[in-house]
Amino acid sequence: MSPSVVLVTGASRFVGGQLAVRLAADPEIDRVLAVDTVPPAPELMRRMGRAEFGRADLRNPLIAKVISTAKVDTVVHASTSANPPDAGGYRSGRSTIKEMNVIGTMQLLAACQKSTTVTRLIMKSTGAVYGASPLDQAMFTELDEPHAIPASGYAKDAVEVEGYIRGFARRRDDVDVTVLRFANLIGPRVDTVLTRYLSLPVVPTVLGYDGRLQLLHEQDALAVLERATQAGIPGVFNVGGDGVLLVSQAIRRLGRIPLPIPGPAVDAVGRLLHSAALIDYAPEQTRFLNFGRVLDTTRLHTEFGYLPRWTTSQAFDDFARGAALRPRVDPRWIATAERGVLSLAGRFR
Amino acid sequence: MPQARVIPLHRPGGAATGSGLPAGPSTAAAVDEGHDQVEPQWYRELAGLLAFARRRCSGDYGVDEFGYDPDLTDHVLLPLLRPLYRTWFRVETVGIHHLPLDGGALVVANHSGTLPLDAVMTAIAVRDEHPAGRHLRMLGADLVFRTPLLGSLARKSGQTLACVPDAERLLASGELVGVWPEGFKGLGKRYRDRYKLQRFGRGGFVAAALRTQTMIIPCSIVGAEEIYPMIGDITPMARLLRTPYFPVTPLFPLLGPLGMIPLPSKWYIEFGKPVRTDCYQRGSADDPMLVFNLTDQIRETIQQTLHRLLIQRRNPFLG
Numbered sequence: 001m002s003p004s005v006v007l008v009t010g011a012s013r014f015v016g017g018q019l020a021v022r023l024a025a026d027p028e029i030d031r032v033l034a035v036d037t038v039p040p041a042p043e044l045m046r047r048m049g050r051a052e053f054g055r056a057d058l059r060n061p062l063i064a065k066v067i068s069t070a071k072v073d074t075v076v077h078a079s080t081s082a083n084p085p086d087a088g089g090y091r092s093g094r095s096t097i098k099e100m101n102v103i104g105t106m107q108l109l110a111a112c113q114k115s116t117t118v119t120r121l122i123m124k125s126t127g128a129v130y131g132a133s134p135l136d137q138a139m140f141t142e143l144d145e146p147h148a149i150p151a152s153g154y155a156k157d158a159v160e161v162e163g164y165i166r167g168f169a170r171r172r173d174d175v176d177v178t179v180l181r182f183a184n185l186i187g188p189r190v191d192t193v194l195t196r197y198l199s200l201p202v203v204p205t206v207l208g209y210d211g212r213l214q215l216l217h218e219q220d221a222l223a224v225l226e227r228a229t230q231a232g233i234p235g236v237f238n239v240g241g242d243g244v245l246l247v248s249q250a251i252r253r254l255g256r257i258p259l260p261i262p263g264p265a266v267d268a269v270g271r272l273l274h275s276a277a278l279i280d281y282a283p284e285q286t287r288f289l290n291f292g293r294v295l296d297t298t299r300l301h302t303e304f305g306y307l308p309r310w311t312t313s314q315a316f317d318d319f320a321r322g323a324a325l326r327p328r329v330d331p332r333w334i335a336t337a338e339r340g341v342l343s344l345a346g347r348f349r
Numbered sequence: 350m351p352q353a354r355v356i357p358l359h360r361p362g363g364a365a366t367g368s369g370l371p372a373g374p375s376t377a378a379a380v381d382e383g384h385d386q387v388e389p390q391w392y393r394e395l396a397g398l399l400a401f402a403r404r405r406c407s408g409d410y411g412v413d414e415f416g417y418d419p420d421l422t423d424h425v426l427l428p429l430l431r432p433l434y435r436t437w438f439r440v441e442t443v444g445i446h447h448l449p450l451d452g453g454a455l456v457v458a459n460h461s462g463t464l465p466l467d468a469v470m471t472a473i474a475v476r477d478e479h480p481a482g483r484h485l486r487m488l489g490a491d492l493v494f495r496t497p498l499l500g501s502l503a504r505k506s507g508q509t510l511a512c513v514p515d516a517e518r519l520l521a522s523g524e525l526v527g528v529w530p531e532g533f534k535g536l537g538k539r540y541r542d543r544y545k546l547q548r549f550g551r552g553g554f555v556a557a558a559l560r561t562q563t564m565i566i567p568c569s570i571v572g573a574e575e576i577y578p579m580i581g582d583i584t585p586m587a588r589l590l591r592t593p594y595f596p597v598t599p600l601f602p603l604l605g606p607l608g609m610i611p612l613p614s615k616w617y618i619e620f621g622k623p624v625r626t627d628c629y630q631r632g633s634a635d636d637p638m639l640v641f642n643l644t645d646q647i648r649e650t651i652q653q654t655l656h657r658l659l660i661q662r663r664n665p666f667l668g
Contacts, residue, residue, distance in 0.1 A: 134494035137514040138415045144514075208497025210505075212416045244414055246505075252408030263497060291494075294414045331407045338399045349392045 002028040002230055003074035003120060007067060009108065010079025011053060012036040014190045015124060015221060017044045019078060022226050024051040029230075033070055035063070036079065037100075058104030064111035067118065074120040075112055076229055079104060080161055082154035082193050094153075101157040102164075109168045112175070122178045122228045123165050127238065127295050128155035129181060132211070132288045139296040142181070142236045153284040176234040180224060183240030183295055186315050187218030188322020193285060199325055203251045204269055207260035211292030212244040217310035217318065224306055237304050238295035241312040247289050254320055255327020415515070416504030419484065426506050427473060433466070434473045437613050438572060439668070442474045444620035447566055450481045453520040454623065455558045456527045458568035459546055459651050460535035463577035463596045465489075466611060467570045471527060472507075474618050486519050487527040488512075488554075492592070516557040527568075528554045530644075533593040540578035544571070544655050552637075552644040555626075559634035559643075564623040567647050569654035572616030575665045577601065615668035617658050621650055 006023055010016030011034030020034040021044070032051035039045065039055060056062055058079065067075070080101045112118045130136070131146035150156045162179060169177040184194050194213075197203065216239055224239050251258045261269050266286060300306055310318065388396075401424050404410050410420040434440050448454060458471060472485040488511035494500040509515045511528065519526045529535065534547040558565050581597030601608030624647060633639055662668060 134500060135491050135510065137512050137518075138509050139514075139518065141514075206497075208499075208501060210416075210501040212412070212414070212504075214414075244412055244416070245408075246412050246416065246418070249408040249410070249412065252406060255407075292416070329406065334403050334406050338403050341399055342396055345392060345395055349389050 001232065002026075003232075004030040005033070005070055005072045005117075006031070006074045006076060006229060007033045007035065007070070007072040008051075008076045008078060009035055009058060009104075010077075010081065011048075011051075012038050012040040012044070013079065013081065014218065015185070015225070016076075016078040017048070018218075018222050019076060019225050019229075020051045021047050021049070022222060023229060024049045026226075026230070031070065033066065033072065035066065058108050059099060061107060061111070063108055064114060067111050067115050071117045072115070073117050074122070074229055074232075075108070075118055076122045076124075076225060077105065077108055078124040078225065080124065080126075080157065097154070098157055101154070102160050105161045105164055109164055113168060113172055118175060120176045120178075120229075120232045121165075121168070122225065123161075123180065124225065125162055125165075125179050125181045126154070126158045127181050127183050127214075127240065127293055128284075128288070129158045129162055130293055130295075131155065132284075132291045132293050134291055136291065136293070139294045140238065141296045142238055142299055150284055153282040155284050176232050178228045178232070178234055179236040180228060181236065181238050181295065182221055183214040183216040183238075183293075183312075185218055185221055186215040186319045188319060190218040195319065195323070197285075197289075198250060198254060198256065199323065201256065201328060202259045203256045204259045204261050204273065205247060205251070206266050206286060206290050207262045209290035210246045210248050211289045212294055213247060213250055213292055213312065214240045214244050214294045215312045215315045216240050217308065217315035220308040220310055220315075223309075224300075224304075227304075227306055233304050235299070235303065237300050238297050239300055239306075239308075240295045240297050241308045241310050241315050242297070243312045244292070244294055245312055245316055247292070250316060252329075253316065254325055255329045255331065256325075257328050412505075415486070415507070415509045415519070416501075417484075417486070417507040417509075418505040419507075422484070422506050426502075427476060430469055430473060431477075433611075434470055434477070437611070438470060438576075438616040440470055440474060440572075440616040440618060441668075442478045442618045442620075444622075445474070445478045445480075447620045447623055448475065448479055448483065448525065449564070449623075451523065453523045453561060453563040454525050454566055455516075455520060455554060455563055456485065456525065456566045456568050456620070457554060457647055457651070458527065458529055458570055459544075459655065460529035460531040461538065461543065461570070462573035462611075463537060463579050463598070464611075465529070465536060466576060467573035468527065468529060470573070470616060471568065471570065471618060475525065475527075483525045485527045486524045488516055488529075490532060492533075513553050513557055516554060517561055520557060520561040520563045530554055537579065537582070537594040537596070539582075540574070540580055543574035543578075544659060546648055546652050546655075549644050549648050552640045555640050555643045555647070556634040559626050559629060559640070562627040564625050564627075565643075565647055566623045567621040567650040567654070569619045569621065569651050569658060570616070571619075571655060571658040571662060572614045572665070575614035576611035578612070612666070614665050615662070617662070617668075619654055619658060621654055624650075 006029055008016050008020045011020050017040050020032055023029055023032045033054060034051050035054045035056040037057045054066060056066060112121060130140045131148045131150045133148045135147045150159055165179060185192055248258060412418050468487055475483055475485040484507055487508040489503055489508040491510060493503045494510055516526060530550040531547040577598045579596045579598055583595040586595035
């Protein structure tokens with residue numbers, strides 16, 4: 001059954017905005033409402049076409065009014081994020097981010113619970129809810145619990161948000177709830193903590209650790225959200241590309257130079273880079289880069305019925321091409337050096 | 350940029366994939382089969398080495414979900430450790446034909462020697478002596494994965510954390526899995542207790558094999574007990590370093606780093622007859638009595654094989 005009125009949160013950001021663009025292009029859907037605290041960029045606004053943008057702060061009960069007056073039947077909550085948008089050049093602090101994620105979700109769920117029209121709720125969550133630790137099994141299924149519950153940052157927000165979603169699903173069992181746990185998004189257009197980190201000319205890593213990265217191409221993420229919105233498949237699903245890349249391997253593929261930092265100095269260097277506004281540093285991200293995280297996507301393939309079109313390495317290479325980063329170590333130099341040595345050696349054989 | 354490549358979720362049959370990585374166009378010509386007569390050996394080796402260096406520098410290699418890097422393992426780690434296997438310990442492997450050519454199987458072995466060199470030697474034995482050249486995927490203690498350098502190296506060499514989900518996932522995807530159920534109790538036992546098997550964990554490995562219907566292959570390793578004969582344990586040091594023990598051997602810590610050279614004992618690795626688990630019905634993994642009995646049976650087989658090998662051996666160092 002196709003929805004008739006869809007509400008998308010986080011419309012000025014990549015996932016929410018692009019999803020609104022896709023849903024607006026679907027003739028089966030009568031109305032697409034897109035909300036966020038700041039208006040989307042003019043270019044995005046233009047591409048959204050018939051989707052209606054409303055400036056609404058989720059932390060404000062106003063959202064309930066939007067849902068009831070428009071008779072929204074499907075809510076896509078895509079606004080939770082590790083790095084909310086820069087509002088007029090002002091970098092939102094961690095407490096604002098947390099409030100937007102957690103309090104915003106609570107308000108939205110409160111509105112949904114009161115609503116008589118909402119029948120479907122789709123939540124963009126993250127694999128970060130599994131944490132990252134050396135005591136973890138290699139791959140997480142949807143039923144696994146984290147060994148170390150994330151103690152801070154976005155991962156903690158995501159755990160709390162999922163807790164509220166579970167509570168909501170219990171109280172309103174007539175609403176189909178889909179929770180999508182995304183692996184790290186990557187692609188030529190999406191801007192995340194990870195893409196910013198990998199774009200540094202010299203990439204600091206922790207000496208002696210090499211996490212496994214599972215990535216999700218931005219287009220796959222949007223396609224999964226779109227499918228969940230249109231078809232309504234309740235449940236919790238891990239979403240990620242096949243295969244993994246090691247952090248060191250990813251850095252080499254980009255032609256960046258890794259800078260291994262001994263464990264005890266990591267915190268100081270991280271803070272320094274953070275205050276220089278080069279990266280968003282948080283201890284939880286170091287843990288992720290050290291140990292990595294891989295999601296078992298069997299349920300996505302079988303129950304949800306979606307096969308990601310990009311594997312992790314294909315998605316990564318698409319990001320590398322699209323981001324047009326000038327490699328510090330050009331693969332052509334390496335190939336040239338290899339041919340040079342071989343031809344030199346060839347004279348002596 | 351290097352071409353994007355699909356890394357299969359499950360390596361089919363766990364066959365040798367070491368050299369399965371495509372070489373670039375520049376080296377493909379150099380190591381072309383047709384040029385075998387023309388190219389001298391050293392030239393081909395140089396070309397291979399350069400191709401390897403290029404792959405490493407540009408990140409053009411495959412890693413599986415467990416972090417296993419066959420390219421690195423085959424071209425760097427195994428060649429570094431092989432002299433230890435061939436010349437230092439002169440390992441003799443018996444019964445390698447008991448390992449299946451493909452499909453999942455669980456190798457269960459005794460653990461000893463203060464440092465887990467027995468696991469490393471078993472992996473080389475399987476890779477080098479087995480007709481299909483299979484890779485042994487080992488299950489390691491959490492201490493390994495917590496330790497910097499060692500942890501990431503362990504993952505790259507095909508190890509993963511000893512836990513039921515990982516064991517089952519590897520076995521179900523047709524890998525040859527190695528497990529040392531005695532853990533630190535076996536590894537860190539005193540020299541006077543040598544070749545006395547310790548408790549075999551909680552039988553989790555048997556349950557994993559039962560659930561995946563894969564065979565269990567008992568493996569007995571003789572020689573590892575003598576490499577670092579542990580005569581004492583400095584507990585305060587161990588507590589300080591957060592290790593299970595701090596060994597005292599006749600040479601360590603007396604000779605410092607020199608004392609870390611393992612004694613050149615003569616090794617025997619014997620793979621026993623496989624114990625089949627596909628004759629039990631589904632759900633039998635939840636029968637604790639069966640799991641205990643099978644665990645005991647395998648433990649007994651290994652202990653008896655150890656006794657037999659020890660009787661045959663005249664001298665720990667000469668064999």
